[in-house]
Amino acid sequence: MKISPLAPAQFPDLPVIAGVTFASAAAGVKYQNRTDVMLAIAAPGSAVAGVFTRSATRSAPVLDCQAKLGGDPSGAAAILVNSGNSNAFTGKMGVASVTALTQAVADLTAVPVGRVFTASTGVIGEPLPHDRIIAKLADLHKGQTEAAIKDAARAIMTTDTFPKGASASVTVGGKTVQIAGIAKGSGMIAPDMATMLVYIFTDALIGQKALQALVSRHNDQTFNCITVDSDTSTSDSLLAVATGASGVDVTGNADFAAALHGVMLDLAHQVVRDGEGASKxxxxxxxxxxxxxxxxxxxxxxxxxxxxxxxxxxxxxxxxxxxxxxxxxxxxxxxxxxxxxxxxxxxxxxxxxxxxxxxxxxxxxxxxxxxxxxxxxxxxxxxxxxxxxxxxxxxxxxxxxxxx
Amino acid sequence: MKISPLAPAQFPDLPVIAGVTFASAAAGVKYQNRTDVMLAIAAPGSAVAGVFTRSATRSAPVLDCQAKLGGDPSGAAAILVNSGNSNAFTGKMGVASVTALTQAVADLTAVPVGRVFTASTGVIGEPLPHDRIIAKLADLHKGQTEAAIKDAARAIMTTDTFPKGASASVTVGGKTVQIAGIAKGSGMIAPDMATMLVYIFTDALIGQKALQALVSRHNDQTFNCITVDSDTSTSDSLLAVATGASGVDVTGNADFAAALHGVMLDLAHQVVRDGEGASKxxxxxxxxxxxxxxxxxxxxxxxxxxxxxxxxxxxxxxxxxxxxxxxxxxxxxxxxxxxxxxxxxxxxxxxxxxxxxxxxxxxxxxxxxxxxxxxxxxxxxxxxxxxxxxxxxxxxxxxxxxxx
CATH class of the missing domain: 3.10.20.340 (ArgJ beta chain, C-terminal domain)
Structure with missing residues (x-):
């Protein structure tokens, strides 16, 4: 597919976020000859916040993520995302797929199952062939590296014509905090809560509730302010992960809040720039x-x-x-x-x-x-x-x- | 322009409605080589009901019609419609155009100015060259005939690919009552009150309030139930005129109500069938x-x-x-x-x-x-x-x- 004329000149150089690693793989969920699964693993104690679609027909992975947010943060955390199938409107089989995937990740990685977050994006109403994803988990686990975030951004694309990334660094008390995010989204874009798939990582130290409050507030002025076609996805999910690895407490820090807002707005704009068929x-x-x-x-x-x-x-x-x-x-x-x-x-x-x-x-x-x-x-x-x-x-x- | 593949096979044979006459003319408001103005005149005592767009930026003619509905019904009534220019968002000049047109009709025809209803459809924000219409009024007055309703349906078209008409006849107490209607509309179709331009005539005898109640009720299940593109016009207007020439009082008659509903639904469906670019x-x-x-x-x-x-x-x-x-x-x-x-x-x-x-x-x-x-x-x-x-x-x- 031709790259959108509104695309940025190149994918940005995203900073390594201490405490988070990535890997992607080609599981053949639907697409051939490309990666379609990414697994990210964050260090124990990471705070995880999120916002999700308000759709009444939201997908099984969305419902599972919503149930898990705000739980015990002491263990590691994992995010497993596939493209090509949204696992939405898949009834009890959809729930079974989420259970199988999250349990398989937990068994392999020692991440508590209550901290394994999944997302699926693609066709609605088809059973998710989760066995194909599970078959790739060992590779995804072994292949984890801090630098693979760009490949992760590629693996979650559907009709996107370019991978989307954005970053910021903030100095707080003389120390540097890094933020890096990726997103996918091109059509069915009219967020009512969060939008599309967005994953933001930071090495800042911040509690789950404070991070959640920041993300919810900024979401209303970024992702909730874009629209491609007035259609709201069943899968919209944004997760923000703060590993705390920098040791810098950013709770209540205005510069960090502004930087996080900037990353979210940049990613939101990139989704519009990749709006299906967009020329303006x-x-x-x-x-x-x-x-x-x-x-x-x-x-x-x-x-x-x-x-x-x-x-x-x-x-x-x-x-x-x-x-x-x-x-x-x-x-x-x-x-x-x-x-x-x-x-x-x-x-x-x-x-x-x-x-x-x-x-x-x-x-x-x-x-x-x-x-x-x-x-x-x-x-x-x-x-x-x-x-x-x-x-x-x-x-x-x-x-x-x-x-x- | 190619006729919509969903168009009816032909324009229906509409019955003459006793007490109403029509004429159309080419005033060159915007379009060349076609008619673009129609004038209908209804007998003294005719009841006139209407429903209109709820748009906050509705046009000068809509505001004028809304102010006039429900006034003294003793005089004759006139409906003057042009295509090619909507006289919407035209400020004080728009109001001046309506005043000039309605006064000119009143002067020429002896219809009280408070019973001259106008509508304009076409480009928004351009001054209406009302002098071109006024220059045709004498011809329109002289040319009035009972049979010219099809030509009127053509004169009010904009992006429509076919003229729209529908009719019904009802037997009430052994006597026949006729209903005939015309409409235009193709894009900017998402009525919030009435829609597009619709004119319905009947020789039934019915008071203004009873007719208004019927039209408002049916409108909610006909024109308010169609959408082409979710965009609501600044000019949507429906007028229903009951001349009473049949002498048949239809107040509270269920058969008449059903027939009127049928005509409105038929016209509403025809608007969808002529939806811009429609193939289904x-x-x-x-x-x-x-x-x-x-x-x-x-x-x-x-x-x-x-x-x-x-x-x-x-x-x-x-x-x-x-x-x-x-x-x-x-x-x-x-x-x-x-x-x-x-x-x-x-x-x-x-x-x-x-x-x-x-x-x-x-x-x-x-x-x-x-x-x-x-x-x-x-x-x-x-x-x-x-x-x-x-x-x-x-x-x-x-x-x-x-x-x-």
């Missing part, structure tokens, strides 16, 4: 709403509108469709106070087209691969920013014939 | 929900899901995406009670793929141009049926380069 990366920034919730309604109505997204694909400065999306959003809006900007160009204000509107200038702006749509409702101080991509023939091509 | 007409029938509202949430989540709609376009029996849509809908759902049918084929039940699922049989079914997706939530007696179409390359083609 679009920031929708809404201000002046009655409150933040209204601003988010407007931003998401714009970001999810097929008519807005196809106009952007066609490089058409069709600001009337922004008006439409504001109108349908359900948020409080006053036509005559609304203003709309494409980049720095004010296209509409005071309930009508801006007096110095230039079709030529606006059309030229629409040719950029990265666009900013600004909407000010003129009512209050509520604001929200979300990120999305356009809707192109590529999206139809991918989804009219891929059983995902 | 899809009925989504949800049963077993906790309540009707939950059933509707699930039905609309399925009908609006880009992943479901692209799978249908690809004739892919991808029922996993139905599971996804149920999960994201926000309705109460229990994975293990859910069952899914494509036509008569049960594809999933008891939280997993049906035991006798046949990929070949299901794939064969997906090749039909008309599909029924049945979902039973297994929780209660709530139900909802909605209608939609698939999402194809045609939708992208139309909307990536049409400034509508």
């Amino acid at each position: 990366f679009v920031t929708v920034a809404v201000t002046g709403a009655a409150d933040d919730a209204d601003a988010r309604k407007v931003a998401m109505a714009i970001a999810n509108s097929p008519l807005v997204k196809t106009a952007i694909a066609g490089q058409d400065a069709n600001w009337g469709r922004i008006v439409m999306a504001v109108g349908k959003s359900g948020a409080q809006a006053d036509r005559d106070r609304l203003s709309i900007r494409f980049g720095d160009i004010t296209v509409a204000e005071n309930g009508w087209r801006a007096p110095d509107y230039s079709e030529a200038a606006t059309s030229a702006y629409m040719k950029n691969p990265e666009l900013v749509i600004g909407v000010d409702l003129g009512l209050g101080s509520g604001s929200s920013t979300v990120w999305t991509c356009d809707l192109t023939h590529g999206y139809i091509d991918i989804n009219a014939d891929y059983r995902s | 007409f899809v009925t989504v029938a949800v049963t077993g929900a906790a309540d009707d509202a939950d059933a509707r949430k699930v039905a609309m989540a399925i009908a609006n899901s880009p992943l479901v709609k692209t799978a249908i376009a690809g004739q892919d029996a991808n029922w996993g995406r139905i599971v996804m849509a149920v999960g994201k809908s926000g309705a109460q759902a229990d994975r293990d009670r859910l069952s899914i049918r494509f036509g008569d084929i049960t594809v999933a039940e008891n939280g997993w793929r049906a035991p006798d699922y046949s990929e070949a049989a299901t794939s064969a079914y997906m090749k039909n141009p008309e599909l029924v997706i049945g979902v039973d939530l297994g929780l209660g007696s709530g139900s909802s049926t909605v209608w939609t179409c698939d999402l194809t390359h045609g939708y992208i083609d139309i909307n990536a380069d049409y400034r509508s």
Whole structure:
């Protein structure tokens, strides 16, 4: 598959996170000739936090992870992820697959079964051939190295056209703390809690509850602020693992919180940049709403509108469709106070087209691969920013014939 | 433009409605070489009811119609509609255009200005060149005939590929009452109150309040149950006109109510059949929900899901995406009670793929141009049926380069 034109130039150099090792393998769950399983193992005492899809039909691995979070943190922890099959809507067999996989990891690695977290991503409703994964566990265990995070990012891809990674380092009390994360996601992207599959590792020292609070808070401003197609996955999972190996306590540290936010936002943006068929990366920034919730309604109505997204694909400065999306959003809006900007160009204000509107200038702006749509409702101080991509023939091509 | 493959074989023979006349003309509002304005005039005493978009950015004509409904019914009534420009988000100039048009009709026809209803459909945010319409009013007035309803249906089209009409006749107390309706609509279809432009005429005798109650009730089960692209228009308007010329009082008559419902449903289905780029007409029938509202949430989540709609376009029996849509809908759902049918084929039940699922049989079914997706939530007696179409390359083609 052709790499998204919005992809970063290269996968970043991710720092080693002391206390975490990785390995990946080709288990042939569905895809051939590529890796499709990754196993990460974190040192005893690591704090593990997570956020997950709110879907009412969420998968067996998601339910298992949710039950395990916040348990006894004294043992080591493991994360086992496969692509090619989501183990969602697989009934009792799905639960049995999770039990078999987590027990097999525990037997092999001495990680307590209550600390073995799994995720599966791919087709919904097919039984997971977990024996194929179990057959690779010994190799995955033997092959653990600190440096293999990029291979892990590749192993969890489905329709992704590039692996996604991001990192940050923070100095706290003169000592350095490292954060590294990977993600997968391209379609079925409209997170309602967490999104897609995201794994973030840090050597910071922080308790489970404090880490969970940070992750939940940042999630609401990062992964919950992106949408590719308004469809919410049954498998969305984010896990953050803090090994404490740096010995640096970051509890309550604002710099660490900001760095973690940056890594999450970077990964969230990369998911949008790999949106199925995407040719434009679009920031929708809404201000002046009655409150933040209204601003988010407007931003998401714009970001999810097929008519807005196809106009952007066609490089058409069709600001009337922004008006439409504001109108349908359900948020409080006053036509005559609304203003709309494409980049720095004010296209509409005071309930009508801006007096110095230039079709030529606006059309030229629409040719950029990265666009900013600004909407000010003129009512209050509520604001929200979300990120999305356009809707192109590529999206139809991918989804009219891929059983995902 | 190629006519939708889902179009009816021909425009129906609509009955003459005693007390209503029509004419259409080419005013050159935007389109060239076609009619783009229609004027209908109804006899004095006609009851006029209507439902309109709930959009917060609804157009000047919508606001004017809403203000006029329920006024003094003693005079004649007029409906003036143009295509090519929606007069939405046109600020004070938009209001001035409505005033100019309604006053010009009143001056020419002796219809009280408070009974002149207008609608405009097409591009948002451009000033309406209302002088071009006013220049045609004398011709439109002189040309009024009872039989010209089909030409009126053509004049109000925008991206529609065929004109839409439907009719019914009902016998009440041994006498016949006629109903005839026309509609336009193809994209920006996700009604939240009424939808698109719909005009229904009857010679029945019925008061304004009784007619309004009927129209509002039926609207909720017809036009409010269709979606093409989840985008709600700024111009959606439905007007129903009862001239009373038959002398048959239908107040409280169940047969008349059913016939009116049938005409509205027929027109609603025709809008879906002309959905931009549509190749499949899809009925989504949800049963077993906790309540009707939950059933509707699930039905609309399925009908609006880009992943479901692209799978249908690809004739892919991808029922996993139905599971996804149920999960994201926000309705109460229990994975293990859910069952899914494509036509008569049960594809999933008891939280997993049906035991006798046949990929070949299901794939064969997906090749039909008309599909029924049945979902039973297994929780209660709530139900909802909605209608939609698939999402194809045609939708992208139309909307990536049409400034509508």
